Amino acid sequence: MTGLFLTIDRISEFFGKLSAWIYFSIGFFITYEIIVRNDIVRQFLGTAPTIWVDELSRVLQVWAAYLGAAYVLKEQEMVTIDVAFKNPNSLARRLAETVALMFMLVFAGVSVFFGFQLWLKSTLAGHTTDSFLGLPKWFTHSSVWVGFALLFFQSLAQVCRVWNTKKINRT
Amino acid sequence: KAEKIIRVTLQLPETHSLGQNWLSFKSIVEKKSGGSLKVQLFPSAQLYKDKQVPEAVGSGAVEAGSAFLGRFAGSVPAVEVINVPFLFDNEAALRAAVSTGSKMRNILDTAVLKETGAKVLWWQAFGRNVYLNNDSPIRLPADIKGKKVRTYGKILGWTIEALGGAPTLMSGSKQFLAYQQKAVDVGMTGASAVKSRKLYEVMNHMTLSFDSAIEFVAVMNNKFFEGLSKSNQSIILEASKIVEKQLRDQIYAEESAIVDELRSKMTVTDLSENERAKWRAATEGVVDRFIKERGKNAESVIKAVRKK
Amino acid sequence: METIIILTALIALLICRTPVAAALGGLGVVLLYLKELPLVSVPQRLYGTMDSFELLAVPMFLLMSNILLRAGVGKDLYSAVQSWVGHWPGGLSVATILSCTIFSAISGSSVATAATIGTVAIPEMTKRGYDRTFVLGMLAAGGTLGILIPPSIPLIIYGVVTETSIPTLFLAGIGPGLFLAMLFIVYGVSYSHLYGNQRSDEKAAWRVRLRETLKVLPLLILATTIIGSIYTGVATPSESAGLGFVLSIIITVSMRRMDWDKIKEATYTAMKTTVMVFLIVAGAKVFSYAITLYLIPQSISQFLTSNISDPGLFMLAVGSTLLIIGFFLEALSMLLIMVPVLFPALEAMSIDPIWFGIFFVILIETALITPPVGLNLFIIQAVGKAKIEEVAKGALPFVALMLATAVLLWFWKDLTLFIPYN
Ligand code: NA
Numbered sequence: 001m002t003g004l005f006l007t008i009d010r011i012s013e014f015f016g017k018l019s020a021w022i023y024f025s026i027g028f029f030i031t032y033e034i035i036v037r038n039d040i041v042r043q044f045l046g047t048a049p050t051i052w053v054d055e056l057s058r059v060l061q062v063w064a065a066y067l068g069a070a071y072v073l074k075e076q077e078m079v080t081i082d083v084a085f086k087n088p089n090s091l092a093r094r095l096a097e098t099v100a101l102m103f104m105l106v107f108a109g110v111s112v113f114f115g116f117q118l119w120l121k122s123t124l125a126g127h128t129t130d131s132f133l134g135l136p137k138w139f140t141h142s143s144v145w146v147g148f149a150l151l152f153f154q155s156l157a158q159v160c161r162v163w164n165t166k167k168i169n170r171t
Numbered sequence: 172k173a174e175k176i177i178r179v180t181l182q183l184p185e186t187h188s189l190g191q192n193w194l195s196f197k198s199i200v201e202k203k204s205g206g207s208l209k210v211q212l213f214p215s216a217q218l219y220k221d222k223q224v225p226e227a228v229g230s231g232a233v234e235a236g237s238a239f240l241g242r243f244a245g246s247v248p249a250v251e252v253i254n255v256p257f258l259f260d261n262e263a264a265l266r267a268a269v270s271t272g273s274k275m276r277n278i279l280d281t282a283v284l285k286e287t288g289a290k291v292l293w294w295q296a297f298g299r300n301v302y303l304n305n306d307s308p309i310r311l312p313a314d315i316k317g318k319k320v321r322t323y324g325k326i327l328g329w330t331i332e333a334l335g336g337a338p339t340l341m342s343g344s345k346q347f348l349a350y351q352q353k354a355v356d357v358g359m360t361g362a363s364a365v366k367s368r369k370l371y372e373v374m375n376h377m378t379l380s381f382d383s384a385i386e387f388v389a390v391m392n393n394k395f396f397e398g399l400s401k402s403n404q405s406i407i408l409e410a411s412k413i414v415e416k417q418l419r420d421q422i423y424a425e426e427s428a429i430v431d432e433l434r435s436k437m438t439v440t441d442l443s444e445n446e447r448a449k450w451r452a453a454t455e456g457v458v459d460r461f462i463k464e465r466g467k468n469a470e471s472v473i474k475a476v477r478k479k
Numbered sequence: 480m481e482t483i484i485i486l487t488a489l490i491a492l493l494i495c496r497t498p499v500a501a502a503l504g505g506l507g508v509v510l511l512y513l514k515e516l517p518l519v520s521v522p523q524r525l526y527g528t529m530d531s532f533e534l535l536a537v538p539m540f541l542l543m544s545n546i547l548l549r550a551g552v553g554k555d556l557y558s559a560v561q562s563w564v565g566h567w568p569g570g571l572s573v574a575t576i577l578s579c580t581i582f583s584a585i586s587g588s589s590v591a592t593a594a595t596i597g598t599v600a601i602p603e604m605t606k607r608g609y610d611r612t613f614v615l616g617m618l619a620a621g622g623t624l625g626i627l628i629p630p631s632i633p634l635i636i637y638g639v640v641t642e643t644s645i646p647t648l649f650l651a652g653i654g655p656g657l658f659l660a661m662l663f664i665v666y667g668v669s670y671s672h673l674y675g676n677q678r679s680d681e682k683a684a685w686r687v688r689l690r691e692t693l694k695v696l697p698l699l700i701l702a703t704t705i706i707g708s709i710y711t712g713v714a715t716p717s718e719s720a721g722l723g724f725v726l727s728i729i730i731t732v733s734m735r736r737m738d739w740d741k742i743k744e745a746t747y748t749a750m751k752t753t754v755m756v757f758l759i760v761a762g763a764k765v766f767s768y769a770i771t772l773y774l775i776p777q778s779i780s781q782f783l784t785s786n787i788s789d790p791g792l793f794m795l796a797v798g799s800t801l802l803i804i805g806f807f808l809e810a811l812s813m814l815l816i817m818v819p820v821l822f823p824a825l826e827a828m829s830i831d832p833i834w835f836g837i838f839f840v841i842l843i844e845t846a847l848i849t850p851p852v853g854l855n856l857f858i859i860q861a862v863g864k865a866k867i868e869e870v871a872k873g874a875l876p877f878v879a880l881m882l883a884t885a886v887l888l889w890f891w892k893d894l895t896l897f898i899p900y901n
């Protein structure tokens with residue numbers, strides 16, 4: 001069991017860090033685009049204004065946002081309201097956290113289930129986005145169900161951790 | 172009889188002509204169905220942004236909605252026929268081509284239904300394309316040559332390329348600043364936007380090319396439609412026909428009122444038949460490119476428009 | 480009735496420590512399910528929410544702040560300002576607020592501002608005998624300027640949600656932001672004068688001032704580039720944030736303040752905060768979709784507009800509600816939950832949406848420093864190694880100043896609207 005959780009943790013961490021570097025690189029795309037658009041280096045590059053930057057950075061942003069979700073849950077960095085159940089070892093706290101994670105599971109589960117169906121349909125039909133690049137939807141729209149699937153499994157791992165009596169000193 | 176709710180998602184506010192168009196659909200449908208159909212309008216993108224409407228309606232997440240026709244291009248590329256320049260000779264030809272039951276509409280509506288699961292109820296007129304320029308009016312294709320032009324769609328970009336200009340895709344809200352700062356030389360937009368976005372303050376010539384149309388579509392989830400009683404189905408289809416004509420008459424009347432009003436603020440240029448013929452010849456390549464690149468329905472759609 | 484049940488459920492979930500994102504998203508899903516509304520809308524909402532170029536400003540500004548924080552830029556800034564005003568009576572309070580103000584012009588987040596300036600200012604001020612509670616409160620409050628003085632992440636999100644112009648919102652934040660900073664300075668100096676037993680610095684020599692100021696020159700150039708590029712139309716807020724991020728790397732690397740490990744840390748921290756924010760935004764979008772279909776915002780705004788006809792009273796009701804909600808709710812959630820509910824009523828009351836955005840952000844600032852839930856209280860508690868009660872007590876006078884500003888905003892609309900509309 002513990003081995004399974006550690007694997008889930010590692011996968012979440014990998015994609016979380018990937019997400020971080022996606023954001024990092026978007027910053028450079030945008031800067032490149034501003035420079036090119038404002039004719040600063042037009043004479044060197046001779047390229048047309050780069051419409052693709054806007055679209056590509058949006059697609060990458062969706063991917064990064066949802067790929068990072070599981071990692072943020074694992075690191076317990078999600079915003080929670082800390083007004084009750086402050087003792088991490090009390091039964092009440094464990095029950096509360098379980099309820100909380102159930103809602104996470106419902107949210108993530110629905111997003112995966114319906115997101116996958118939607119994705120499958122447009123993928124089989126070969127649809128693209130209606131935008132400039134006309135990117136295939138199998139690429140753009142898989143971000144939701146892939147990211148939430150990671151979040152779903154990480155939530156399961158967290159539920160089990162709440163009840164794992166051996167590891168009482170959770171941070 | 173159980174009451175069926177038709178939830179309608181709209182990007183624009185309720186007060187906009189498109190919102191009013193839906194409200195008049197609502198009043199007809201609710202009255203004729205004796206309350207067994209109820210229409211709830213959710214304006215101002217409360218539910219979905221424009222670009223999500225095809226999928227939202229198609230999947231049945233929401234029962235009905237309006238979207239810019241070009242939003243369906245991802246699944247039915249041929250819908251962009253509406254942007255092919257000078258394909259419709261005049262207003263009468265345009266009206267004939269876009270009205271419910273026309274050959275072009277039958278091909279496109281069927282394809283949209285098949286690809287997305289959204290049933291087209293009616294097409295919503297939004298306006299027609301004009302060109303904006305500073306210094307001298309645009310009259311002939313040569314006036315575009317070497318110019319940087321703002322466009323709002325892929326096919327419009329092809330048009331500019333065919334005329335020897337450099338197209339720049341830009342959202343409507345960025346126009347004012349772009350014209351003011353001379354980031355582009357020539358503007359392409361709908362006539363009503365020239366007034367609403369105060370573009371006359373930064374451009375002093377407007378050419379009424381009316382070479383392509385800007386259309387929205389009112390769509391309904393097909394499964395939902397099929398699940399309605401036969402009588403309610405026909406109530407919806409009847410109402411659609413009525414409000415389609417209503418809106419088109421209203422939009423074109425408003426457009427000409429706006430143009431009249433703008434005459435005092437900028438130079439307005441009409442194209443003569445002779446001039447239009449030159450534009451048509453210069454942009455003939457766009458039609459070929461459209462047929463070549465826009466998939467199986469493209470050719471039949473062009474044929475449907477041209478056969479009278 | 481429906482409204483009360485939903486609200487109670489939401490509060491219960493939040494008290495059970497449900498992450499805000501999951502409480503909003505999960506409850507939204509349940510609501511849709513109960514009314515047999517299609518759940519396929521959930522992934523559609525999720526995709527549509529993140530598919531926004533405007534939102535990109537959030538990770539970009541966070542990346543930049545994190546880079547600057549790790550390069551120790553806060554210390555430079557503070558020393559420079561200190562060299563100019565440190566010898567005044569109560570001069571360090573002036574230096575602290577001025578540093579917060581300047582850093583606010585680069586950073587879009589109040590947490591980043593509080594952390595960056597707090598790290599330097601708290602030890603400096605306490606070392607010179609400033610009252611500790613006062614210092615902690617001042618830093619918690621000064622940090623909140625980060626979201627009123629542009630750029631501002633809450634204003635970006637307000638703009639995205641309400642489809643109002645983000646650059647206009649930014650311009651509208653300048654007046655109240657500087658006004659509030661001025662109030663803080665006046666309060667700080669008077670407090671130090673009346674109750675303090677702190678020591679002032681020696682007056683710095685011009686040579687020292689020049690040297691210290693030159694050190695922060697790159698920072699000032701960065702601030703000018705960000706703000707300048709937005710207002711000249713060279714770049715949108717997201718673009719200028721991206722540009723600012725890249726520039727901040729270039730600047731800190733060339734100052735030899737940056738290494739690979741720090742870049743890595745900054746990148747990971749910025750990602751975590753971004754995703755945390757974005758998940759709340761996504762959850763809130765699902766929740767607001769559900770309550771919109773339940774016609775709740777529509778009926779609340781109808782209720783408000785039909786029972787309160789005076790816009791002034793309406794704003795008083797809204798302001799009090801936000802103040803109370805702000806005790807418990809995290810700032811961003813407050814924005815995302817309340818704006819869709821209140822926004823429809825604005826038009827009926829003929830309240831300017833830009834003005835309302837600024838009013839809202841001032842109440843968010845208040846929420847950031849009111850207990851029990853206030854992000855800036857937590858940050859300063861950690862940075863200053865203090866008790867939360869201490870920070871909250873010190874912040875209380877600043878809460879009063881912010882509320883006074885919110886009231887003033889109503890009677891003096893030009894404080895907000897003069898800059899964007901003239
Ligand atoms: Na700021």
Ligand code: NA
Pocket residue numbers: 805806807808845846847848849850851852853854
């Ligand atoms: Na609070």
